[in-house]
Amino acid sequence: MTLFGALRLPRNLVVGAGQRATLPAYARALGQRALVITDERLAEDPEFCAMVDGLRNAGVTTEVFSRTIAELPASCIAEGLAVGQSFSPDLIIGVGGGSCMDAAKVISLLLTHGGQPSDYYGEFKVPGPVLPVIAVPTTSGTGSEVTPVVVISDPARSVKVGIASPHLIPHTAICDPELTYTCPPSLTAISGADALTHAIEAFTTARRPYSHKAVQEHVFVGKNALSDHFALLAIGHISASLKLAYDNGTDIVARERLMLGATAAGLAFGTAGTAAAHAIQYPIGALTHTPHGVGVAVMLPYVMAFNREHAGGPLAEVAEAMGLNTQGLSVDDRAGAAIDAVTKLFASVGIPDTIAGLGVLADQLPFVAEQAMGATRLIKNNPRPLDAKSMSVLVQAAFYGDRTQLSA
Ligand SMILES: NC(=O)c1ccc[n+]([C@@H]2O[C@H](COP(=O)([O-])OP(=O)(O)OC[C@H]3O[C@@H](n4cnc5c(N)ncnc54)[C@H](O)[C@@H]3O)[C@@H](O)[C@H]2O)c1
Ligand SMILES: [Fe+2]
Incomplete structure (x- = not known):
């Protein structure tokens, strides 16, 4: 057997209690306008609000889209995309479970290359790099913060569908276990x-x-x-x-x-x-x-x-x-x-x-x-x-x- 190894990784990956404090500097290094994708529960969370304050205090103009729905139905992607189109971010930040991080990844794809999610279903359909994504998980689960895939519930399909491309790997993953303390x-x-x-x-x-x-x-x-x-x-x-x-x-x-x-x-x-x-x-x-x-x-x-x-x-x-x-x-x-x-x-x-x-x-x-x-x-x-x-x-x-x- 020939020894074979392959990895595809985010540019930055940090894991540890309190590491969410790194977010403003990572964001600042990537741009000046951040679209933060989360859900309604997290948008009310004091830790989340502190992260947004941290971004703004660092001079990053920040817009929050908080209508991501669990398991990622296509309708909420369209809503988040519309917010992104009017805000014109230069980076996307996904804060939440796999649904919010996947939403951030696919919205970044659609803002960069246009079209519908269905244009990219399958492998290697993403034509090139996308707006940089910073992923901040709040569950210890999907691994979406480091993976090249997004999973979507498309009402036109009977089962969930995936978009898989190395271009979808978040630029930076910040994994702070303190954000999971609220998980029931x-x-x-x-x-x-x-x-x-x-x-x-x-x-x-x-x-x-x-x-x-x-x-x-x-x-x-x-x-x-x-x-x-x-x-x-x-x-x-x-x-x-x-x-x-x-x-x-x-x-x-x-x-x-x-x-x-x-x-x-x-x-x-x-x-x-x-x-x-x-x-x-x-x-x-x-x-x-x-x-x-x-x-x-x-x-x-x-x-x-x-x-x-x-x-x-x-x-x-x-x-x-x-x-x-x-x-x-x-x-x-x-x-x-x-x-x-x-x-x-x-x-x-x-x-x-x-x-x-x-x-x-x-x-x-x-x-x-x-x-x-x-x-x-x-x-x-x-x-x-x-x-x-x-x-x-x-x-x-x-x-x-x-x-x-x-x-x-
Ligand atoms: N892209 C990938 O690599 C990948 C891999 C596996 C699964 N997925 C997808 O990820 C999704 C599942 O993600 P998930 O399991 O992280 O759950 P989720 O993102 O769907 O969230 C489930 C619920 O948990 C809540 N929640 C999240 N963090 C919380 C916290 N810290 N405290 C309290 N509540 C919290 C959310 O508000 C939501 O109501 C599915 O759509 C699945 O298909 C993606
Ligand atoms: Fe899984």
Whole structure:
């Protein structure tokens, strides 16, 4: 095997308690007119207001758009774009969860290159650099602050769609765990479980045949030596801190570890990609209107079990990264231990154990399977090849809570 590594990163990335104080100077270095994208809840938050004051005190003329809606329906993008067109910013700042950061990224794209979001669906459709984005996450979850992707709910499509381009990677990411102290337990669980899913899917994703063209032909290039490093870092921190932060939102160390882990997971999947758990969440989210993070989390243990015989080595390493006692266990048993530990961790933070628990109905399973197969960039990343038949087995297992049919 030839050693292959690839990373695409923001120009600046800072993680740590209180680091939001760096925002005015980072913004000042990029321009004089900042459009800040957030949502109505955050716009009222004292920490958010202090950040806006900090920008203005530093001489940055600042306009706030606060009508971002969770899961990013296209209508709120159009509204934010209109505000941007009349304000003419030279930089965009996204403050919030994945929805607000994705809104900032896509509004920057549309202000720079015009058109509709649908003009850019898919990979490598963004023609060139976009207005610089500073991303400031307030959940420890999506990793959007470092990733090349935006996920949109388009009413013309039955499932969510992505725009993936290295041009969409924020210029600067400021990851301050103090901004997550207000996350209630359920949001902590859901966004943290999304992050762990990013890390495990990136680490177990298929390794592609070695090629000099991979990084130009694909935004997501599969398992590689550099994304692996960040995936393992993320798995260690998230698995050690998720339950602690869920139980006690004021556990400062747990909040720090969760944020570092979520950003590291973004660095891993932003290059390697995610796989079947993410593909299957898209139709589940569309049918049940449940958040992205809970859908991928319900699917993850089933996807790990489905992949067990094709990704045994990497799954065994996941067990090590989670700090499990694996002494004397075979590779396959260590893989099994990782699957059991993820199942137990997610149950302990209130994640349902089946997709029926999310509201999926038995007669919707064919739709779920068919739409999931349509997410080809995610399907091709899965370490065990998927076809219509095996996808159907996988979604049935996740519906009935029965993993016995999943081995290869
Ligand atoms: N671009 C990417 O790389 C990427 C990756 C994964 C998911 N996503 C997308 O990100 C979105 C999900 O993002 P998310 O899980 O961060 O949630 P979110 O941004 O959708 O926010 C969910 C809710 O949490 C609230 N919230 C956010 N921060 C808070 C805080 N500190 N305290 C209290 N409430 C807070 C928001 O106001 C909102 O009501 C989905 O649209 C998903 O598709 C994007
Ligand atoms: Fe995700």
